[in-house]
Amino acid sequence: MQTSNPQARAEAARRNPRAALRALGMLPVLVLLCVAFALVNGRFASPQNLIIVAQQASINLVLACGMTFVILTGGIDLSMGSILAAAAMAALIVSLDPNLMYLAIPAALAVGAGFGVLNGALIAGVRLPPFIVTLGALTAIRGVARLMGRDTTVFNSDLWYAIIGNGNFLGVPWLVIIALSVVGLSWFVLRWTVLGVYIYAIGGNPDAARLSGIRVGLVLIFVYAISGLLAGLGGVMASARLFAANGLQLGQAYELDAVAAVILGGTSFVGGIGSIWGTLVGALIIAVLSNGLILSGVPDVWQYIIKGLIIIGAVALDRFRTESGART
Amino acid sequence: MAEPLLSMSGIRKSFGPVKALRGVDLTVWAGEIHALMGENGAGKSTLMKILSGAIPADPGGSIRIGGTAVSITGPSDSRRMGIAVIYQELALAPNLTVAENVALGREARRGAIIDRARMRGDCAAILERLGAGFTPETKVGSLSIAERQMVEIARALSVNARILVMDEPTTALSSRETDRLFALIRQLRDEGMAIIYISHRMAEVYELADRCSVLRDGSYVGTLPRSDLNAEALVRMMVGRELSDFYEKQHRSGGGAEVLRISGLTDGRKLRPADLALRAGEVTALAGLVGAGRTELARLIAGADRAAAGEVRLDGRPVPLRTPAEAIRAGIVYLTEDRKGQGLFLDMSIEDNVNINVLAADAVGGTVRRKRRARERVAEAIRSLSIRAPSAAATTGSLSGGNQQKVLLARLLETRPRVLILDEPTRGVDIGAKSDIYKLIDRLAAAGAAVLVISSELPEVVGIADRVLVMREGEIAGELTGAEITQEAIVAIATAAASAV
Incomplete structure (x- = not known):
């Protein structure tokens, strides 16, 4: 909460430049990466390429926003990639029916939110650990996604909402606009609504939250519903980009990229501390890394290794930096 | 004259612009129990962290042990010099046995193999010396807080510690357990150990300390020998001002209407069905030994736990109290005894x-x-x-x-609650804040709230309550009002001594 509070931030900056640096979080790392790639390869900093980076970040960013809500409560949602696949399948299957085709997007969102509510109900109602529930859901929903398309790829070359995946508005891809809208809405919920405070409160101290009269179960169901809904939205975006969906392959390991973005953004893995801006920076770091390494001609195998090490290194750096300051 | 066992002088420590310690002196002799007092934030913990090597002191001061100047740069230095610290939050692994915890980090071994037999033997010898009622094979998780403290003490003895620091060890103990702990501390002193005892409780310091040093705002105020210890002098040293009326009881009680009445309330396990009534403008204390069921009863009224049977009426109307949310809506609030764990x-x-x-x-x-x-x-x-x-x-x-x-x-x-249930409202709180909290309770009662205070500190109960309910083994065993409220009367009911008289 501390770093998302402008009063505290301004005060911290005044007292001590180190604290100001801390409030910036991973932004310096992002800037550093951009500068380094721009120096190595002139094409990196071109407007066209930067738009491509933003577009590549967009689906992960949407998932990472959902993941931020979940991790802030001290949970995790490992099923996001599978939910994304199931939602994309639902969207494409509905879009192939001439009578129902315009219900494709609502269908995808409903599938996503529905699975999310199911996760939330198991976690809040039956009191199972989030890791276990969503790990099970990761596998089970992947199966459902394959079942929906009878384990084949579903195509729709005439997809009515394909503009979402491939079109622009004033030069900005729709994918990017959608992702930034999700960031803005998430920021509003976390920062300006009662629910947002409750989410931080539950992550910080669930017992105290209950004693304060917060209905912890309802908030948890909401949080997993949101992460499911955003995974559904991710499904719409992915299917719009590809005109197709494959229940087996689509969205594999997407949840891990989302977790990486959230953690890179400085959100505490045990909950209660973090911000949506951090997640935005985290998702951009991941996208910049992928894009920059490709442009620099680094072989695919090495890209994986470098990306992994940078994620660990960046978080280690953050730990080291914040050690002397606030508790994490 | 011999050298003191520990002599710290001119110890300073700053955290950024904050001066936590501004040149503190502390002299402790072998074979003495030395109390260290001061308000929260006075610098006691910082001083002890420096002694234990958890944080380095700023350059300038000196630490002498047995007359030799030493430098403590890390926890291992401190341990080597025979200093052991038992923190308020005990640092034990509950999933391991007593012997494993006592030997943790210094396991006896033959080559790469842990020598369990020797660990158990060493541990058993120490436990016997302490008169512990458990064995080296016991899992720490199954021990009470008091027994876990004994494990920590055993750990200190196993490294031949000469200086033992205890930070508010009695906070979570019942009075019987406290007595046992005190006997043990005295035994260690008589064996020649130096014990630095940090506490907020005056009564404990009188009972136990040979000398008492006081810190205030990071400075050393002074040291009193046992013969000069008295409440006025200590309070004056700690807060730097006179605290004339420490307890507040300005409000007048008795005339208020009944606000809350509970009947037959029970959790179906530990608590016998309880009846009680709270009146507007009255401070009622719920006294009793730790474990008598006071907190359990309070949590039922506050909706924190679900009652198995019974009824709560507010202004004569029954109210459902299944969750804290419902209780708060009805105007009943609960201050938890576990401020960090369940409150903030x-x-x-x-x-x-x-x-x-x-x-x-x-x-x-x-x-x-x-x-x-x-x-x-x-x-x-x-x-x-x-x-x-x-x-x-x-x-x-x-x-x-x-x-x-x-x-x-x-x-x-x-x-804007009508009923406040305050569970140990002054636990772990410095004297200045304590006095503020007493004033607040008084103010609330004067404004017409019904206040139920759970407290283990008898002077506090006597000082602030209009009426005292004493619990014993899960039931309300007695009620005292007015002039009947004395520490002796409360203890008599709480320990069932009254029935014997």
Whole structure:
């Protein structure tokens, strides 16, 4: 909460430049990466390429926003990639029916939110650990996604909402606009609504939250519903980009990229501390890394290794930096 | 004259611009129990952390052990010099056995193989010396807090510690367990150990200490020998001013209407069905030994736990209290005894902590926060409860215990409760804040609230309560009013001594 509070931030900056640096979080790392790639390869900093980076970040960013809500409560949602696949399948299957085709997007969102509510109900109602529930859901929903398309790829070359995946508005891809809208809405919920405070409160101290009269179960169901809904939205975006969906392959390991973005953004893995801006920076770091390494001609195998090490290194750096300051 | 066992002089420590210690002296002799007192934030913990090597002192001061100047740069130095610290939050692994915990980090071994037989043997010898009622094979998780403390002491003895630091060891103990601990501390002293005993409780210091040193605002104030120890002198040294009327009982009770009545309330396990009534404008204390069921009863009334049977009536009307939310809506609030574990959101600002119960009521359409209203509320709370904090945006985790408690109280007060249940409201709180909290309780009662205070400190119960209910083994065993309220009477009921008389 501390770093998302402008009063505290301004005060911290005044007292001590180190604290100001801390409030910036991973932004310096992002800037550093951009500068380094721009120096190595002139094409990196071109407007066209930067738009491509933003577009590549967009689906992960949407998932990472959902993941931020979940991790802030001290949970995790490992099923996001599978939910994304199931939602994309639902969207494409509905879009192939001439009578129902315009219900494709609502269908995808409903599938996503529905699975999310199911996760939330198991976690809040039956009191199972989030890791276990969503790990099970990761596998089970992947199966459902394959079942929906009878384990084949579903195509729709005439997809009515394909503009979402491939079109622009004033030069900005729709994918990017959608992702930034999700960031803005998430920021509003976390920062300006009662629910947002409750989410931080539950992550910080669930017992105290209950004693304060917060209905912890309802908030948890909401949080997993949101992460499911955003995974559904991710499904719409992915299917719009590809005109197709494959229940087996689509969205594999997407949840891990989302977790990486959230953690890179400085959100505490045990909950209660973090911000949506951090997640935005985290998702951009991941996208910049992928894009920059490709442009620099680094072989695919090495890209994986470098990306992994940078994620660990960046978080280690953050730990080291914040050690002397606030508790994490 | 021989050298003192430990002599610290001119110890300084700054955290950024904050001076935590400004040249503190402390001299401790072998074979003495040396109490260390001071308000929260006075620097006791910092001084002890320097002694234990957890943090380095600023250059300039000196530490001598047995007359030799030493430098403590890390925990291993400190351990080698025979210093052992037992913190308030015990540092034991509950999943391991007593012997494993005692030997942790220094396991006896033959080559790469752990020598369990020797570990058990060494441990058994120490436990016998301490008169412990458990064996080396016992899992620590199955021991009580008091027994776990004994394990910590055993660990200190196993490294031949000569200086033992204990930070508020009795906070979670019943009075019987406290007596046993004190006997053990005296035994260790008589064996020649130096014990530095940190405590907020005057009574303990009188009973136990050979000498008492006082810190205030990071400075050393002075040391009193046992013969000069008295409450007035200590309080004056700690707060730097006279505390004439420490306990407040300005309000007049007796005339108020009955607000809350519970009948037959039970959790179906530990608590026998309980009946009690609280009146407006009255402070009722719930006394009894730790484990008598006071907290359990309070949590039922507050909806924190679900009652198995019984009824709660507010103004004569039955109210359902299945969740804390329902209790708060009915006007019943509960101050938990576990402020950090179940009360505060330590990473959140004071502002959010104070407002959390009223956020939804204040919000536009119950959803969008009115931040200006929240800022007004917190500013008013900081003023009226004299909370000492750099700003309302500071995290509550950064505050001292007393100020944290005030933040928690402020949160409860925002809901304008009719019934307040305060569970150990002054536990781990410094003297200045204690006095503020007593004043607040008095003010609330005068304004017509019904207050139920659970307290293990008898002088506090006698000082603030209009009426005392004493619990024993899960039931309300007796009631005292007016002049009947004495420490002796309460103890007699709590320990069932009265029935024998």
